[in-house]
Amino acid sequence: MSSRIPIVPENIKPLPLLKENEGMLSWVASVDHKQIGIMYLLASMVFFVIGGIEALVIRIQLAQPEFGFISPEVYNQMFTMHGTTMIFFVVMPFLIGVGVYLVPLMIGARDMAFPRLNALSFWLVIFGGILLYYSFFTQSGASEVGWFAYAPLSEKPFSLNKGPTYWVLGLLAVGISSVASGLNNIVTILTMRIKGMTIRRLPLFVWMILVTSFLLVFVIPVIASAFSMMLLDRLLGATFFTPAHGGSAILWQHFFWGFGHPEVYILILPAFGIISEVIPVFSRKPIFGYEFVAGSTVAIGLLSVGVWAHHMFAVGLGNVANLYFSLASMLIAIPTGVKVLNWVATMWGGKIYFATPMLFAVAFIIEFVMGGLTGVAIASAPIDWVVTDSYFIVAHFHYVLYGGSLFAIFAGVYYWFPKFTGRMMSETLGKWHFWLTIVGFNMTFFIQHFLGVMGMPRRTYTYQDFPYWGSMNLVSTIGALILALSILVFIWNIFVSLRSGKEAGNNPWHAWTLEWATSSPPAVHNFDLVPPVRGRRPLWDLEHPDTPDEPNAKVV
Amino acid sequence: MANNKMLVGFFVASESIFFVMLILAYVNFHNSVTDGPTAFNSLDPVRTGIFSLFLLASSFSMWLAGRSLATKNHLMLKIWILVTIVLGAIFIYGQASEWFGLIDQNITISRNVFGTTFFTLTGFHGFHVIVGLIMLSILLGLALFGDFKGPKSDGVECVSIYWHFVDGVWIVVYSVIYLWAFL
Numbered sequence: 024m025s026s027r028i029p030i031v032p033e034n035i036k037p038l039p040l041l042k043e044n045e046g047m048l049s050w051v052a053s054v055d056h057k058q059i060g061i062m063y064l065l066a067s068m069v070f071f072v073i074g075g076i077e078a079l080v081i082r083i084q085l086a087q088p089e090f091g092f093i094s095p096e097v098y099n100q101m102f103t104m105h106g107t108t109m110i111f112f113v114v115m116p117f118l119i120g121v122g123v124y125l126v127p128l129m130i131g132a133r134d135m136a137f138p139r140l141n142a143l144s145f146w147l148v149i150f151g152g153i154l155l156y157y158s159f160f161t162q163s164g165a166s167e168v169g170w171f172a173y174a175p176l177s178e179k180p181f182s183l184n185k186g187p188t189y190w191v192l193g194l195l196a197v198g199i200s201s202v203a204s205g206l207n208n209i210v211t212i213l214t215m216r217i218k219g220m221t222i223r224r225l226p227l228f229v230w231m232i233l234v235t236s237f238l239l240v241f242v243i244p245v246i247a248s249a250f251s252m253m254l255l256d257r258l259l260g261a262t263f264f265t266p267a268h269g270g271s272a273i274l275w276q277h278f279f280w281g282f283g284h285p286e287v288y289i290l291i292l293p294a295f296g297i298i299s300e301v302i303p304v305f306s307r308k309p310i311f312g313y314e315f316v317a318g319s320t321v322a323i324g325l326l327s328v329g330v331w332a333h334h335m336f337a338v339g340l341g342n343v344a345n346l347y348f349s350l351a352s353m354l355i356a357i358p359t360g361v362k363v364l365n366w367v368a369t370m371w372g373g374k375i376y377f378a379t380p381m382l383f384a385v386a387f388i389i390e391f392v393m394g395g396l397t398g399v400a401i402a403s404a405p406i407d408w409v410v411t412d413s414y415f416i417v418a419h420f421h422y423v424l425y426g427g428s429l430f431a432i433f434a435g436v437y438y439w440f441p442k443f444t445g446r447m448m449s450e451t452l453g454k455w456h457f458w459l460t461i462v463g464f465n466m467t468f469f470i471q472h473f474l475g476v477m478g479m480p481r482r483t484y485t486y487q488d489f490p491y492w493g494s495m496n497l498v499s500t501i502g503a504l505i506l507a508l509s510i511l512v513f514i515w516n517i518f519v520s521l522r523s524g525k526e527a528g529n530n531p532w533h534a535w536t537l538e539w540a541t542s543s544p545p546a547v548h549n550f551d552l553v554p555p556v557r558g559r560r561p562l563w564d565l566e567h568p569d570t571p572d573e574p575n576a577k578v579v
Numbered sequence: 580m581a582n583n584k585m586l587v588g589f590f591v592a593s594e595s596i597f598f599v600m601l602i603l604a605y606v607n608f609h610n611s612v613t614d615g616p617t618a619f620n621s622l623d624p625v626r627t628g629i630f631s632l633f634l635l636a637s638s639f640s641m642w643l644a645g646r647s648l649a650t651k652n653h654l655m656l657k658i659w660i661l662v663t664i665v666l667g668a669i670f671i672y673g674q675a676s677e678w679f680g681l682i683d684q685n686i687t688i689s690r691n692v693f694g695t696t697f698f699t700l701t702g703f704h705g706f707h708v709i710v711g712l713i714m715l716s717i718l719l720g721l722a723l724f725g726d727f728k729g730p731k732s733d734g735v736e737c738v739s740i741y742w743h744f745v746d747g748v749w750i751v752v753y754s755v756i757y758l759w760a761f762l
């Protein structure tokens with residue numbers, strides 16, 4: 024395959040002192056984007072296990088009414104740390120990490136624009152994680168105020184422990200890291216593309232990373248600012264968010280959700296990118312409506328900064344504000360729906376090949392649409408008033424975050440693992456993982472819609488023995504245990520496949536983007552030769568010189 | 580390479596959002612102090628205004644430094660960077676003495692929301708000025724070692740973008756805190 028790649032001039036660009044093999048030291052000192060990408064993925068796996076254990080503790084405590092598996096304080100620490108970990112230390116580092124690994128390969132570059140900054144971003148995540156988890160060892164333990172840290176609960180005198188302080192410091196570190204990655208991605212994508220790789224030919228995954236990076240650069244400072252204020256409140260006695268001293272607790276909610284809603288798109292857009300790569304390859308068709316996928320992403324990015332107060336309908340902001348935020352939020356469903364249509368249309372009439380990546384991608388569409396539908400429902404203020412702060416909301420965001428972001432992450436791991444490691448993942452274990460996930464996930468979270476409508480509040484330590492509540496919660500807990508099993512299968516699959524997986528070769532899926540044009544795993548310098556880019560699917564054009572995607576494209 | 584300047588450009592854009600939030604917090608509480616210190620009864624717009632002129636002038640001298648580099652006038656490059664540092668330092672001196680004056684009257688960050696928002700906003704700005712001064716000093720050191728041959732240098736231009744940004748932020752901050760209270 025690689026021997027048929029025509030010779031193009033090498034785009035030589037020396038990297039900062041990067042030796043072929045630095046041995047074990049490379050795990051600390053490397054600035055190679057691939058190594059750092061893998062480190063991101065490993066770190067997010069570790070945090071995923073930690074966050075998962077926290078989730079299991081929560082579910083066990085809720086398995087039956089009036090249960091006393093843990094104390095209320097520990098329960099509050101568990102849901103705070105679970106949410107924080109999953110969002111900031113699992114989904115974000117995974118998506119950023121896989122971006123760091125793939126973006127330079129996909130655009131035909133040797134590395135990120137700023138390899139050292141890239142390493143700094145990674146290590147800041149680790150630093151932030153240590154700060155966050157150190158809080159467990161302080162007096163009275165970790166933060167107990169939820170991942171949204173509403174004031175004044177998160178302020179003195181209501182939280183005198185050090186938990187929230189470490190929480191803020193940890194997240195500030197992650198925030199700086201995210202801005203740095205965003206900046207690095209933007210400059211890389213805008214300036215390091217190989218000849219022929221125009222903006223309109225960028226792989227959609229790169230498009231999504233680009234839009235996400237703009238969100239990171241312009242939205243993370245919102246929360247960094249608010250975090251700084253909270254820190255000043257807690258450490259120096261400032262009064263930003265303490266109503267008792269003239270501050271405003273609602274201001275915190277505005278600031279937090281001003282970041283928080285765009286953040287959910289930071290968590291989902293790269294996932295859209297993964298799905299947009301996987302679906303065409305396993306349907307053997309180019310993506311349907313490339314421009315619409317890219318354009319609707321830009322629309323989502325822009326709209327997402329104007330809808331934050333749909334998290335605040337219960338505050339009582341007035342009818343005008345509620346109406347605006349309801350309508351604006353519903354508007355986002357349009358560009359999101361456009362994407363779903365594109366994916367379905369891509370599969371339509373394609374030769375679909377249901378390998379594990381495709382299974383997760385298809386399941387992603389179904390589960391994500393489910394979460395999107397409940398999203399549109401609660402975007403309507405009157406409906407939200409009924410179910411806000413109930414388990415219905417928990418169900419909504421787990422459908423978009425687990426059924427969405429995480430399913431896409433699994434699809435991405437199965438899809439790119441051969442590239443990362445040179446070996447295929449086991450399809451048998453992959454199918455086990457998939458079906459256990461489907462059963463466990465829907466069993467855990469579907470029933471929570473009903474619990475929510477029946478009035479079960481979220482963030483509740485325990486509940487009374489109302490009719491059916493106990494059994495429904497038990498179903499949810501059993502589902503969570505099945506999910507835990509599915510994760511074990513997944514991790515087992517990674518270990519087994521690393522040691523004895525089938526040799527992958529350069530391009531096991533017959534995919535079309537540039538990362539598949541090099542060896543698996545790629546050499547330190549990524550490419551010996553980069554095939555000419557004359558369309559959106561360079562490797563297709565290479566194999567089918569008679570029917571290229573863009574027959575009239577100029578040869579570079 | 581346009582890479583470095585592009586990086587700093589986007590970084591500065593990101594930073595402006597950070598300051599916008601601090602300013603929003605200030606604006607949000609502008610009218611909510613009913614007793615105790617406010618901008619109107621505890622600040623001196625003229626004195627701070629004069630110190631602000633030094634910061635504005637430093638933007639000009641930084642621009643001149645860039646011009647000198649473009650014409651390969653290495654002596655003037657060093658002099659203008661030095662002038663920029665001195666002007667910036669005078670501004671910081673002004674801010675420090677203003678802060679100490681306020682603290683002497685027991686106007687602190689924890690006194691009321693005016694104190695909170697005032698010290699936070701001006702503090703973060705001052706912190707950015709100090710970071711700028713450190714970078715300028717490094718530039719000066721490198722210039723003394725003859726690092727910048729001209730006519731272009733990403734180092735000089737990036738620091739200069741940052742410095743103009745810090746200046747621009749101050750114009751907004753001064754307007755919001757001082758002019759708004761007294762005009």
Ligand code: HEM
Pocket residue numbers: 171287288290291333334352353355356359394395396398399401402403407410411412416419420423424427428
């Ligand atoms: C069609 C698009 C969507 C709409 C209209 C929507 C709407 C909403 C609304 C109104 C809430 C607040 C409910 C309440 O607290 O009472 C909410 C909560 C939430 N949504 Fe969505 N959503 C959408 C998509 C997403 C996506 C794509 C994600 C993440 C990938 C997401 C993650 C979340 C999270 C994490 C919460 C809970 C935050 C918390 O209170 O802790 N949503 N959504």
Ligand SMILES: [Cu+2]
Pocket residue numbers: 283284287330331333334
């Ligand atoms: Cu939202």
